[in-house]
Amino acid sequence: MQTCGTCMKNKKLKKQQVLYVKMFGDFSLEYQGISLIAKKKKETQFARVLQLIFHSGEKGISREHLEKVLFGERTLDDANHAIHSLIYNIRKKLEQTGLPKGKYIISRRGRFYWNKEIPFEEDAQVFEEYCSRARRAGDWEEQLELCWKAVLMYKGAFLKGSAQEGWVKAERERYQTMFRKLVKYMAELLRTKKAYIQLEKLGRHVSKAAPYEEGELLVLEALTGMGRTEQVEILYGETMEKYRQVYMEEELVKLKDFRRKMQEQLDHPYDILDNIQENMTERLEKVKEPYQCNWVVFREIYHMVARMIERSGQQVQLMLCTLTDMEEHPIRSDEYAEVLSRYIWESICRSIRAGDVVTRYGRGQYLVLLINTKPEDCQEIQKRIDAQFRKKNTVYEIRYNVKSVRSLNNAKDDQNLS
Known part of the structure; x- marks a missing residue:
């Protein structure tokens, strides 16, 4: 499902006038700094309808698709009436959240859209926009700046907590693929520029937003490049333990291969034996x-x-x-x-x-x-x-x-x- 969600086009609008829609990680709506959807409602029909409508953007969502997502293979006597009743109830609930009064969801020629009177910004759509702009950027500095904006928008898998199949699963996999390609490209660019501080920042973000996607390897590489050998050893041990506990043998092999390459780079500056021994000696309280x-x-x-x-x-x-x-x-x-x-x-x-x-x-x-x-x-x-x-x-x-x-x-x- 391609997205072309409606984003804030008029930059003169104040930020607090925009409804922020978060699809990466847990689903949430925020208006004027206030969260509009409770945790217990994030897997209800109320949430599913809003997710579809926001993500479909200017294209809108057809009544048939909405019916399939909400009711599956169930046969209803009057599905059309059921959907319109649901939309009516959603409007009532949204009105109670503190949004400006309005129709919110409009119906036109068999499709449902979000009302443009209340502009919204969806993180998944903004992520795609930044990726697209980065591909068209003229120089590497502009490209890297746009890549950073895109990668930081990704704060977890698309609708991570959703058990929905179909369109959610397809979009989740699509965004994961986009994120992996983006990270790979950024890492190669930062390596070329020997920008190890930024490479470490990238790795730490990946570790948090997409666990077990090799973010730790980027951090280890960056720390090695900066000569921070003590931190490398600590992080390596912690990462091996983390990966071992979830039995990801393939990832363990990758980590061990990286360890071998890393060891080849770990050279200490020239020193005398007395200093070396003193640095290796444990503190008395630990003994x-x-x-x-x-x-x-x-x-x-x-x-x-x-x-x-x-x-x-x-x-x-x-x-x-x-x-x-x-x-x-x-x-x-x-x-x-x-x-x-x-x-x-x-x-x-x-x-x-x-x-x-x-x-x-x-x-x-x-x-x-x-x-x-x-x-x-x-x-x-x-x-x-x-x-x-x-x-x-x-x-x-x-x-x-x-x-x-x-x-x-x-x-x-x-x-x-x-």
Whole structure:
């Protein structure tokens, strides 16, 4: 469905005289700084009719299309009467919102239009206008300025919260494709100009407006270009954890590939060993606690430990702590798991040593590396964790699973035997 929505043509009109229609993200109407539509009404027939009429703009929407969207395959005795009754009720409701009195929706030759007496501005239509103007721009500076105006208009998928199929789904996919192409073009242009501050801004906007569309990769690239290596490492770990939790394996592969390219660029300035060591040394107050890290760092530490115990002969245990109910069923509910996650984390950290390592593996599950620990010692550690956890007066429990970390050679032998 192509859009040519009516936008404010007379620039002399004050901003507060325009009805602002937001289609990207959650649907909303705003007039004179006041929201006109409540959350509970955003999926009603009231909202669906307005969405269609605003988005169709000067072309209007046919009675047949409106009937199909509202009633689907249902057969009504008098669909025409039902639609006109609905339009009448919408006019009454709009009048109660504080809009200037008027007819709002007009009918002409079997089509419905928004009344031009109250000008409106729809974000999706403005987005398209900026994209079109950017393509026709004479120089790259003007083009980039228009691209920025377009990309910042996109604040989420088209009618993100709508469960409608048909025209909404088609438009959502069309705008997503336009947004991806726009971001790709802007990123290439900003790379060429080495405009890393703007590239970082672009990446952060993409991460917020379209999660898992590789916005984080643009931020990592920008931070790398500016030599902000410490921030790169932190963001990389956070991003890997975020992507892992939603099991987006394809995105994880992309992120790892970028990581390899990024590592090739991370060169530190010349320095002496004393300064390097001092910069790597942990703060004293942190050493009193176990090493707390994200899953990506935890896995790398696990790999390192498996190599070290080959020569040191130390025993290291991997312990999984799972939050369960009284019948030992894992807690997967968002509500319960998130409330108790802080409790179980604190209980573990207060019960293990500074040389041990802990990470949150997933909702209600935590992994602990117990360094220089025998299997029989794990029961005592579990008792300490349970004692801390019971102080929270909760009916939930922690289930434990423990396996010894195998050295590389032993792991290879196990693989050969299997």
